[in-house]
Amino acid sequence: MSTVTVTLVQVDGEVITIEDAPVGESLMEVARSRGVDGILGDCGGGCACATCHVYVDPAWEAKVGKPDDIEEMTLDMVSHVTRDNSRLSCQIKLAPELDGLRVNVAPAD
Ligand code: FES
Structure with a gap:
C-alpha cells in the first residue's frame, strides 16, 4: 500500500477526506498540499511552530x-x-x- 486515506475535520466543521495520501509523508504535508484550513505548517515540519496542531480521534490515539x-x-x-x-x-x-486516520484540526487560539 503506497497511499492511505485520512480524514481531517476543519474547525468550521467541514470534513475533508484525502484518499491518496502518500505513505511516508507527514499528515501536515498532505493536509497543506490539499489546502486544509488551519494546517499552516509555518516551520516546515521542524516541530517548532505548532501551526499544524490536531486532535487525534480517540479511536486512533493508540496507533498514532x-x-x-x-x-x-x-x-x-x-x-x-x-x-x-x-x-x-x-x-x-x-x-x-x-x-x-481521522483527526480534528485544532483552533489557532
Ligand atoms: S509544522 Fe508542525 S510544528 Fe511547525
Missing part, C-alpha cells in the same frame, strides 16, 4: 501514539488549546497502519 519530549515542548506554546489527544501533524508520518 503520544508526542515525544520535543513535541510536548512545542505543544506547550499553545497549551491554552491542547488536549490529551493533541499532536503536531508534522510529526505524524503516514504508514499503512494509519489507513483511515
Whole structure:
C-alpha cells in the first residue's frame, strides 16, 4: 500500500477526506498540499511552530501514539488549546497502519 486515506475535520466543521495520501509523508504535508484550513505548517515540519496542531480521534490515539519530549515542548506554546489527544501533524508520518486516520484540526487560539 503506497497511499492511505485520512480524514481531517476543519474547525468550521467541514470534513475533508484525502484518499491518496502518500505513505511516508507527514499528515501536515498532505493536509497543506490539499489546502486544509488551519494546517499552516509555518516551520516546515521542524516541530517548532505548532501551526499544524490536531486532535487525534480517540479511536486512533493508540496507533498514532503520544508526542515525544520535543513535541510536548512545542505543544506547550499553545497549551491554552491542547488536549490529551493533541499532536503536531508534522510529526505524524503516514504508514499503512494509519489507513483511515481521522483527526480534528485544532483552533489557532
Ligand atoms: S509544522 Fe511547525 S510544528 Fe508542525
